[in-house]
């Protein structure tokens with residue numbers, strides 16, 4: 001079965017990669033692609049439709065899934081439209097930077113439609129999350145610091161992936177809280193987790209967790225070298241989720257199957 005995918009934010013850094021990744025996937029095709037100004041930039045291989053007509057495009061094209069990499073407000077609007085659509089359409093989003101309130105509303109969409117949110121669609125990051133949890137369990141009392149580095153156009157900090165890694169660190173050890181961008185005269189507080197967000201040039205995305213103590217250090221690093229890796233993971237997720245029943249799914253559900 002060919003899974004028909006609608007792409008939002010199609011002229012964005014990720015939207016363009018998603019259009020290309022759908023084209024490369026043997027079981028997927030673009031149902032339609034939207035951006036807010038379809039008269040502006042072009043995307044090779046697909047006509048662009050106006051984002052303002054997203055609801056009616058869902059009705060006329062009946063895609064199996066939407067793949068969304070936009071911004072938190074837009075992602076929520078697109079998810080609401082999928083919930084309201086007559087035919088079932090799954091919503092796969094990699095958008096990050098949601099407020100707690102917005103994220104709760106996004107997750108509620110999973111009561112009506114198949115929903116999958118992942119802050120990082122690189123398979124290596126899923127492995128990193130697992131390994132970080134194990135390292136924290138194995139090294140109680142070690143100082144933990146997290147450094148994430150991205151291009152200078154990224155809006156949210158810390159990154160969605162950093163937040164996911166922080167949850168994994170905190171779930172697997174005893175910590176005193178997070179210290180974002182340390183400064184001042186005080187030494188490191190025992191048990192704090194240092195969090196550092198670098199923004200520079202066109203770096204695709206790096207995450208490093210440092211664990212240090214006992215005259216030794218462990219550094220666990222993931223480096224994405226091309227955005228295509230995120231897009232391929234998101235399209236794999238869309239192909240997997242099409243036809244699933246309503247519910248909230250994780251990228252690990254796709255990888256582990």
Ligand SMILES: NC(=O)C1=CN([C@@H]2O[C@H](COP(=O)(O)OP(=O)(O)OC[C@H]3O[C@@H](n4cnc5c(N)ncnc54)[C@H](OP(=O)(O)O)[C@@H]3O)[C@@H](O)[C@H]2O)C=CC1
Pocket residue numbers: 008009010011012013014015034035036037051069070071072073074093094095096097118119120121122156160230
């Ligand atoms: N989960 C993952 O693996 C990854 C997640 N991301 C996340 O994806 C999101 C998009 O990243 P990226 O493609 O680099 O961003 P870009 O700014 O390059 O693209 C975002 C696109 O979203 C659309 N958009 C809709 N509403 C808004 C809004 N209110 N503000 C800005 N843009 C809006 C715009 O397209 P238009 O005007 O055409 O509608 C824009 O082109 C971010 O949240 C990022 O963190 C990024 C990489 C990987």
Ligand SMILES: O=C(O)C1=N[C@H](C(=O)O)C[C@H](O)C1
Pocket residue numbers: 096119120150151154155158159160161162204205206
């Ligand atoms: O904005 C980006 O570029 C990226 N965002 C995601 C995040 O916030 O974790 C994933 C990836 O690191 C690239």
